[in-house]
Every structure is written in structure tokens, then in C-alpha cells.
Amino acid sequence: MKNYLIPLAVLLVAGCASQPTGPEGKLRFAIDSMKRDFQAKGIAGMDRLEADKLLQTCNQTGNKPKPDVAEAIEAEQAVAIRLPADGTHMGDWKEGEKLAQSGRGMTWSDKAGQPNGGNCYNCHRISKNEISFGTIGPSLVGYGKLKGTSLEAQKNAYSQIYNSKAFSACSAMPRFGHVGALNEKQIKDLVALLLDPESPVNK
Amino acid sequence: MKKRIMAAALVSLCGVLGLSFATPSLAQKKDETIAGIEKYREMLGDDNPAELYEMRGEAAWKKPAGPNNVSLEKCDLGLGAGIVKGAYAQTPRYFEDAGRVMDIESRIAWCMMTVQGISEADMRKRPFGSADKPSLMEDLVTYVVTASKGFKIAPPNTHPQEKAAFELGQSIFHVRAGPYDFSCATCHGQDGKRIRLQELPNLTKAADNQRAYIGWPAYRVSTSQVHSMQWRINDCFRQQRLPEPKYMSESVNALITYMAVMATGAEYKGPALKR
Numbered sequence: 001m002k003n004y005l006i007p008l009a010v011l012l013v014a015g016c017a018s019q020p021t022g023p024e025g026k027l028r029f030a031i032d033s034m035k036r037d038f039q040a041k042g043i044a045g046m047d048r049l050e051a052d053k054l055l056q057t058c059n060q061t062g063n064k065p066k067p068d069v070a071e072a073i074e075a076e077q078a079v080a081i082r083l084p085a086d087g088t089h090m091g092d093w094k095e096g097e098k099l100a101q102s103g104r105g106m107t108w109s110d111k112a113g114q115p116n117g118g119n120c121y122n123c124h125r126i127s128k129n130e131i132s133f134g135t136i137g138p139s140l141v142g143y144g145k146l147k148g149t150s151l152e153a154q155k156n157a158y159s160q161i162y163n164s165k166a167f168s169a170c171s172a173m174p175r176f177g178h179v180g181a182l183n184e185k186q187i188k189d190l191v192a193l194l195l196d197p198e199s200p201v202n203k
Numbered sequence: 204m205k206k207r208i209m210a211a212a213l214v215s216l217c218g219v220l221g222l223s224f225a226t227p228s229l230a231q232k233k234d235e236t237i238a239g240i241e242k243y244r245e246m247l248g249d250d251n252p253a254e255l256y257e258m259r260g261e262a263a264w265k266k267p268a269g270p271n272n273v274s275l276e277k278c279d280l281g282l283g284a285g286i287v288k289g290a291y292a293q294t295p296r297y298f299e300d301a302g303r304v305m306d307i308e309s310r311i312a313w314c315m316m317t318v319q320g321i322s323e324a325d326m327r328k329r330p331f332g333s334a335d336k337p338s339l340m341e342d343l344v345t346y347v348v349t350a351s352k353g354f355k356i357a358p359p360n361t362h363p364q365e366k367a368a369f370e371l372g373q374s375i376f377h378v379r380a381g382p383y384d385f386s387c388a389t390c391h392g393q394d395g396k397r398i399r400l401q402e403l404p405n406l407t408k409a410a411d412n413q414r415a416y417i418g419w420p421a422y423r424v425s426t427s428q429v430h431s432m433q434w435r436i437n438d439c440f441r442q443q444r445l446p447e448p449k450y451m452s453e454s455v456n457a458l459i460t461y462m463a464v465m466a467t468g469a470e471y472k473g474p475a476l477k478r
Contacts, residue, residue: 020370030374037452044446048381055379062377106382106444122398134398136390165384174383181382 027059042108054165063170070169077178078166081159084184089154089191096193097200099186100126106181116181118190119174126193127200136172144195144202157191253345253422253474256337256429260346263339269319278314280307280347291347292354292471295460297362304368306459308433309451311343330450331434334427341420344431345474348420352473356416358463365460368453372461375454376406381444387458389443409465416466421475429474432459 020029031049040046054073057065065073083089102117104110120126123137147153160167162177176182182190193199264275264287280290281298295306301313308330315321332338359365379386390398391406404415419432430438436455440448448455 020374026370026374027378030371030378031380033371033454033457034375034378034380034448037449037454038440038446039449041447044381044441044444046446048445051380055384058384059377059379063379107441108447109441132399134396136393136396136398136403172384172389174385179382 024060043106043110043112044108054169058170061170065169073169074166077163077169077175078159080178081162081166082177083155083158084188089151089158089188090149090195091185091188091190091192093189093192093196093199093201096189096191097127099182099189100193101130115183115186118176118182118186120190123173128203129200140194140201142202144197144199147195149195149197153195154191157194158187161187161190251422251474251476252427253349253420253429253476256342256345256422257349257474259337260342260344263342264346269315269321271318271320273319275311275314275318275343278311278318280310280314287347287350289351289354291351293357293359295365295368295456295463296359297364303453304362304364304456304460306432306451306456306463307347308340308344308431309456311340311347312451327450331430331437332428337428341429341431344420345429348471349473351471354471356413356463356466356469356471358460358467360460360464360467368457368460369464371454372457372459375458376461383444385443385445387439387443406462406465409467412462412465413467413469416462417469417471418475418477421477423477425478 020026031051035046035049038046038049051059054077057069057073061069096118099118100120103119103122105114105116105119110116121130121133123134125133125135125139125141128141143157147157161182163175164171164173165175165178174181177184177187194201196202267274277284279285279298279300280287281293281296282290291307294310295304297304298310298313300317301310305313312326315326316323329338330340332341360369376387377392379389386392388407390396390403394405394408394411396403396405404411406412406415419435420429422429433450433455436458437448437450440446
């Protein structure tokens with residue numbers, strides 16, 4: 001009981017002393033509170049609360065950085081994109097579809113070393129046949145028909161999945177390749193799902 | 204007997220839900236899923252398996268326990284010692300004796316420690332139960348919240364600390380972090396969005412909060428158990444790919460305060476029933 005009360009009293013004093021004002025102060029206070037109140041669990045370590053420069057900017061601007069700042073961020077993120085060394089960008093759309101269906105991975109209840117899912121259907125409509133799709137992202141039905149299969153189109157799709165923030169600084173979409181959530185083969189399979197004329201996305 | 208009826212209802216609900224997965228169109232699938240839940244509700248009448256939790260919770264509330272061997276009946280949930288009716292609807296609130304803003308679960312835990320003399324370690328041992336072994340806290344919470352059925356959600360939001368908790372909750376709601384750059388607002392910051400078929404309330408707006416906040420605690424058919432609001436927030440952060448928010452921590456209570464204040468005026472209908 002005593003153990004519970006003493007830190008509480010300390011906290012209380014600290015809390016009152018640092019009562020935040022202004023958007024910057026409130027944000028800092030929120031992040032400090034989370035760092036104090038969260039704990040590592042399974043594969044989800046406390047390092048996940050350390051925001052990189054991009055997230056700091058997005059958090060500080062309510063996801064609306066000024067155009068010149070956004071451009072600079074997008075350029076920085078684009079420079080870090082690693083395209084496949086072998087020069088091919090399209091894998092197997094069937095594997096891509098399986099991956100798009102899976103929302104697994106990265107939570108504290110997931111095991112280390114297991115491949116992550118693409119989480120794609122959580123937010124996007126993709127294949128017309130799949131009626132259980134989310135709507136946070138745009139529909140990707142017919143994406144390949146629209147974009148074609150040129151090398152440029154392939155590189156573009158690969159890059160968007162690798163790091164959406166290279167295209168829109170504070171995009172809601174995760175940076176799957178940038179953070180290593182999806183590997184090169186997985187991203188290639190997803191590119192195939194989007195672009196391959198045989199994929200149900202384009203049928 | 205009641206258990207048997209519920210089990211039978213559950214089986215037939217699974218049947219209805221199962222069927223719905225074979226249907227071809229989105230609208231139809233949704234309609235049938237909702238119809239399945241509706242049918243399940245009809246079969247149960249006014250019943251909800253949460254009632255079993257409530258009954259156990261009431262018994263546990265009134266039974267002397269802990270090193271002090273006293274019941275929780277003297278617990279002050281904010282409306283005075285011993286008053287359970289309507290108390291949940293006016294939480295989270297600032298409690299003078301504790302010197303902090305508490306949600307209903309934190310307050311029950313406080314009473315277990317201060318009234319019954321239970322150690323903090325014991326209180327924290329098993330906050331979230333499982334289908335076959337619910338936690339004591341889930342029983343107690345279900346009992347206490349059910350006693351606010353018919354009351355309007357009305358957290359005071361007048362004490363400086365209550366206002367600070369609201370502001371902190373609102374700020375945390377928008378913090379993006381983790382490997383996927385998610386904040387609460389990524390999924391719950393726009394109108395009319397979905398994850399797969401799951402509709403997402405826009406928790407930056409009062410109207411959606413009024414619908415969503417009264418949805419927890421709930422008996423969830425897919426997990427066959429009652430989940431509390433503390434659990435709900437915990438699982439949101441799991442899906443956000445963040446580390447775990449500590450049980451009853453200031454950050455979690457701040458988020459609950461934010462949602463409760465935003466939901467002010469909603470009529471509480473007792474523990475919800477969810478797929």
C-alpha cells in the first residue's frame with residue numbers, strides 16, 4: 001500500500017508542476033506520460049515510443065506539415081528506399097494475395113521471427129472478390145489496369161509499399177519496407193498482386 | 204439452467220454467423236451478421252451472459268474478504284460510501300483520498316486495497332481473465348457498471364485534475380508511434396471508416412463517443428467473456444503495435460476520461476453484447 005502511495009504523491013507534485021500549455025507542451029507531456037506508463041511486453045519494446053524525425057514532425061503539426069517541410073521529409077524518406085538489387089519488382093500475385101489477407105505481426109502477442117502479414121485488406125479494397133475490406137485507405141481495385149506494368153510502374157508500386165511517406169509525408173500507411181516489417185520478396189509479391197494482369201485486382 | 208439456455212443461444216448464434224460468411228455481397232453479409240446478433244439478443248430476451256458476471260460480482264462485493272475480512276459495501280465509488288447505484292456513470296472522477304483521477308476499475312482496486320487491505324501486488328495479479336476463468340475484477344466491474352443502467356454518462360470534469368486528465372487523454376489519442384506509425388486517431392479519427400468490416404467510431408466527435416463509450420464493458424461472443432474498459436484500451440495499444448500500457452496507469456485513465464467526457468449525456472444501458 002505504502003509502495004503505491006509514495007510514487008503517487010511524487011507523481012502528483014510532478015504532474016502539477018509540469019502542467020502543459022500550448023500544443024508543443026501538451027504533446028511532450030503526452031509522450032512523457034506514455035514513457036512512464038507503458039512497459040515492454042513480448043516483442044514490443046519501449047524503443048517503440050521513440051519517434052523518429054518524421055513522426056515528431058507529423059505529431060507536432062497534426063499530420064499537416066508546411067509544404068516545404070513535407071517535401072523535405074518525402075525526399076529524405078525516398079532516399080532511404082532500397083529497390084531490389086536484382087532489378088525485378090514483381091513476384092507471385094497469389095502469394096501477394098495471401099500476404100494482403102494477413103493482419104498478423106508486430107504486436108506483443110506475436111512471436112519473434114514469424115513473418116509479418118501485409119495488413120492490406122484491413123484498410124484497402126484490393127481484389128474485387130474479397131468483400132471484407134477496410135476503408136481507411138483508397139480502393140486499389142483495377143490498380144494495375146490504371147498503372148500498367150512498365151518498369152516505372154513497378155518501381156513506383158514497390159516504393160509506395162516500402163515507404164508511403166516518401167510520397168505523402170504523414171500518410172496513415174505504415175512504412176513496411178523502411179521499418180523491416182516486410183522483406184523484399186514479400187513486397188515483390190504485393191507488387192504483383194497490384195500490377196499483374198492475371199491478378200484478381202485487374203480482372 | 205440459465206447457463207444452458209445461453210450455451211444453446213451461443214451455438215445457434217455461431218450457426219447464424221457461420222452462414223453469413225458464405226454470402227456473396229458485402230451489404231448482405233453485414234446485414235446477416237447484424238441480424239444474427241439481433242436474433243441472439245431476441246433469444247436471450249433482456250439477458251446477456253454478462254449477467255452471470257454481475258451475479259458473481261455482487262456476491263463478491265458483499266462477501267467479507269482480504270486481510271481485513273470486510274466486504275466492499277463500504278467502498279466510496281464517488282457518490283458516498285456504500286452507494287453503487289449510478290456511481291459508474293459519474294466516473295472517471297478525481298478522488299480526494301487517492302489524490303488522482305480514477306476510472307471505475309481503478310476505484311474498485313483502490314477499495315480492495317484500502318478497505319479490504321489487499322496488497323497492490325495481489326490486486327494486480329490477474330486483472331484480465333479468460334473465458335473459462337474470469338477475473339474477480341471483471342466480476343466486480345460488471346456488477347458495479349450494471350448498477351448504472353438507465354443513468355446518463357456524466358463524469359464531473361470540473362476538478363482541475365479531471366480537466367487535466369481529459370486534456371492528457373486527448374493528446375495521447377493523437378500521438379503516433381511504434382513500427383507502424385499508428386495513433387488512436389489513425390483508426391478512430393475520421394467518420395465512417397472501417398477495418399475490414401468492423402465499423403470504427405470517430406472518437407474525436409461526441410456523437411460517436413456516445414455510441415462507443417457505452418459499448419464497454421461488454422460480453423464479447425467471439426471470446427466468450429466480459430471485457431472491461433481497461434482491457435479495451437490495453438488491446439487497442441496491442442493492435443497499435445505499441446508496448447503495453449500499465450493497468451490503471453494515468454495514461455490509460457486519461458484516455459478513459461477523454462472518452463467518458465466526450466460521451467456525456469449518453470444513456471448507459473448496462474454491459475453491451477458484442478460479436
